[in-house]
Amino acid sequence: MSGMTEHPDLLLSAYLDAALASGEADAVRAHLDGCARCRGRVAELQATSRLIAALPQLAPRRSLVPRLGRAPVWLRPVRLLGAIGSGVFAFLFLASAVINSGSSLGGGTTTAERLAEKGQFGAAANALASDAAKGLAQSAAPAAPAAAPSAQSQNVDTSRNTTAASGTPVARADAASAPAAPREVAGPSGFGPPPALFLAFAALCALIAFVAHRRLRRA
């Protein structure tokens, strides 16, 4: 092809784009050296190519990328409930912590007295104590350790007080009017679930809300 006598018109674009095999490209190059007409055509094809390459990108009127990672519909309610649950449990944690610390601060000086007060409050929480009963229970507070058998093993003084007070009518009346009290007093934290449990639930709900929020933001 090196002895190219005809104009290689059909090869000029491919030559321009360096898409010819080396032998063809050499032949076209040799022809161009001696042919002004073909050199002119190559120049015009190159100019045309540059004009096309300079065309700006067209913009669609809307985003064309589909939202493939769309979050499930139930994720929003889960995030909301998680946030609410976290707040509620945080409040319960604080409330129970304040109540427990308040009852322990406001109680007597001995373990037996504190346990008695907790037993009294449990009875009140179960709606078994009226104002009068509260007064009665408060007045019976020093004798109430009778309802806390576990206290006997914790404190020698308590066991002495219990033995002394167990025969009084006030203590018997209190025990009769608050049947749930002994069970609650027996627990280590007194009233209701321990505050740490509320804190754990609050953290769990907050974690659920956070994960749901992250997932919704990614979608």
Next chain:
Amino acid sequence: MDDLDRARRGDARAFDSLARAHERALYSHVARILGAGADAEDVVQDAFVSAWRSLPGFEGTSFKAWLFRIARNRAIDVIRAQKRRAELPLDPPDEDGDPGWAEPVAGGPELTDIAAGREARAAVEAALAVVPVEQRDALLLRDVEGFSYEEIASITVSEIGTVKSRIHRARVAVRNELVAKGWKGSSG
């Protein structure tokens, strides 16, 4: 691990990132084949959905070329459907002969001196619009997107000789259209 690997493993965010990187180029190409508007937008969006579904089976090296292949095939299908309704062929049959070189008229600017201003862009867009679809497709893939002839052959499912012929014919056709509008060829 790059976006393509993550997308292949089902990461929608990685695919989103890839798709956004090619969105305008893909739309521009399809719009220059189909015409700008809702049809071109639908084709590109469908191409993205199709690419996402087929991505686990994608084993090529050029995601861009693969995406263009999907989109341009859909665009060609749309044109075929339109032409079928009108009982017209997609393009005139490919010819082997010289496409013809229009002689310029005196007075206009030389092609080699045309600045890429608004007037020149509008003239080139108009000139492209009269080029047969498959030739225009090949020329745009080459001159605008910079694909190699081999990649264009793969995207358009054509022989390399067909690609060479289509690109040359399309380029000459655009040049002739510009010359017919008063641009002066440098060899004129």
